Amino acid sequence: MKNLGISIIAVVILLMLPIGAAAAEWYSLLTVALPYGALTVFLLGFIYRVLLWAQSPVPFRITTTCGQEKSLPWIRTNSLESPSGLFGVIGRMALEILLFRSLFRNTGAEILEKRPVYGSAKWLWLFGLLLHWSLLFILLRHLRFFVEPIAPFINALSAFDGLFETGVPTLYLSDLVFLTAATALFLRRVVLVRVRYFSLPQDYFPLLLLLCTAGSGILMRHFTKVNLIKVKELATGWVSFSPVIQEGIGPLFSIHLFLVCTLLVWFPLSKLMHMGGIFLSPTRNLANDNRMRRHLNPWDAPVRVHTYEEYEDEFRDKMKTAGLPVERE
Amino acid sequence: MKLYNGGKIIAGIVVFLIAATFPFWYGRGKAVRPPDLKLDTPVIQQLKEKLCVEPAPYMRANHMKLLTVWRDAAVREGNRSYTAINGRVYTISLTSTCLECHSNKKQFCDRCHNYAGAKPACWNCHIIPEEVR
Known part of the structure; x- marks a missing residue:
């Protein structure tokens, strides 16, 4: 429980900082310097981490046992689970990135009548998938504050998201799904004893951060209103590099903006980098062609070999004297 | 700095940068x-005193809340009269009270609402007078 406490305290401090900054009227810091700084840290940090990973050599193909590799023509190949070429790899990566196929394989273990019983456990996969897809929807919907005129696809996405037209303004389904999924994933770490045992502060923290960010956004949309014209003026100011310092959009907006900036800074420093990392998963993005191509290890030391030809050159006279057959006279 | 599969890595980073900076280059x-x-x-x-139902700053910040209150009063409670803070009484009606003065929906409502991408479902039920004419 100590780890949970640490991350709750961290998030509470993060909630108070923007309130303090707004009270001290540091609006240029809060609405201009901080967003630019956070975005810079995010972009450069992300690239830095990827470049760091790319310096690790990947000499061999890691084959996995989940599918039959390409073999003799009469043995059926599983080209998605154990692909031998580019298209299979693209298919396997797409399944992984879009549908989290590896999580779908998740299993759970339980002691039933003093015997361990293993079974399929799909909850993590389901809530993980819901969380990520709804987050993508929310992220894309927010583009309406950044571009003018609003691109048609953004309005179409918002309309689709608010399909059921519940309430005024429309309740977005992605908001609902996101809150549900994030809460479920958070409770998973708190309630399940074994998951809580290996949960660290940095596991709870992003979930709490996302929950507070989404919460402040939903409060702004459905309860205390904010001036969207000012919000859009601020956001379009950032992206046209002519930022407008906005004062007093509201404490919830300060919190929302500050938490998003925290998330951007936290991103390259933490396990959230799995966004880039998933593309570099060696067991997913390497074709299983070990038996078709020779993969050379780049750090193999050059071995000095003594071939038979060289050996014969060295001892030809002695071999002839001893009556041994030689290949060249 | 030695990169393995450098071409693919750089291509991936370029795609990431293009996607992440979308609002910067789109506008x-x-x-x-x-x-x-x-x-x-x-x-x-023609109004002598240019005053909305409530003062303009209040309307700017709270028109959406007021309209929701009006909707509930008119549609659910059958109450069609609203007393403003200054004591004036207004008929609760989007089409004949709000739009009577603000008959220019395209230059009034739509400008901000299109700008902010806020699209409440007012006009699913309500007619727009200028379009009917």
Whole structure:
């Protein structure tokens, strides 16, 4: 429980900082310097981490046992689970990135009548998938504050998201799904004893951060209103590099903006980098062609070999004297 | 710095940068002015005292809340009269009270609402007088 406490305290401090900054009227810091700084840290940090990973050599193909590799023509190949070429790899990566196929394989273990019983456990996969897809929807919907005129696809996405037209303004389904999924994933770490045992502060923290960010956004949309014209003026100011310092959009907006900036800074420093990392998963993005191509290890030391030809050159006279057959006279 | 599969890594980073900076290049760096509203409809020009149902700053911040209250009062409670803070009484009606003065929906409502991408479902039920005419 100590780890949970640490991350709750961290998030509470993060909630108070923007309130303090707004009270001290540091609006240029809060609405201009901080967003630019956070975005810079995010972009450069992300690239830095990827470049760091790319310096690790990947000499061999890691084959996995989940599918039959390409073999003799009469043995059926599983080209998605154990692909031998580019298209299979693209298919396997797409399944992984879009549908989290590896999580779908998740299993759970339980002691039933003093015997361990293993079974399929799909909850993590389901809530993980819901969380990520709804987050993508929310992220894309927010583009309406950044571009003018609003691109048609953004309005179409918002309309689709608010399909059921519940309430005024429309309740977005992605908001609902996101809150549900994030809460479920958070409770998973708190309630399940074994998951809580290996949960660290940095596991709870992003979930709490996302929950507070989404919460402040939903409060702004459905309860205390904010001036969207000012919000859009601020956001379009950032992206046209002519930022407008906005004062007093509201404490919830300060919190929302500050938490998003925290998330951007936290991103390259933490396990959230799995966004880039998933593309570099060696067991997913390497074709299983070990038996078709020779993969050379780049750090193999050059071995000095003594071939038979060289050996014969060295001892030809002695071999002839001893009556041994030689290949060249 | 030795990169393995450098071509693919660089290509991936370029795609990431293009996607992550979408709002920066989509607007081509042009600053956007917030919309200005037209308040010069014939009815408003004839008003002696240019006052909305409530004072303008209040309306700017809370018109959506007021309209929801009006909707509930008219549709659910059958109450069609609203007493403003200054004591004036108004008939609760979007089409014949709000739009009587603000008959220029395109230059009034739509300017901000299109700008902010806020699309409440008012016009699913309500008619727009200028379109009917």
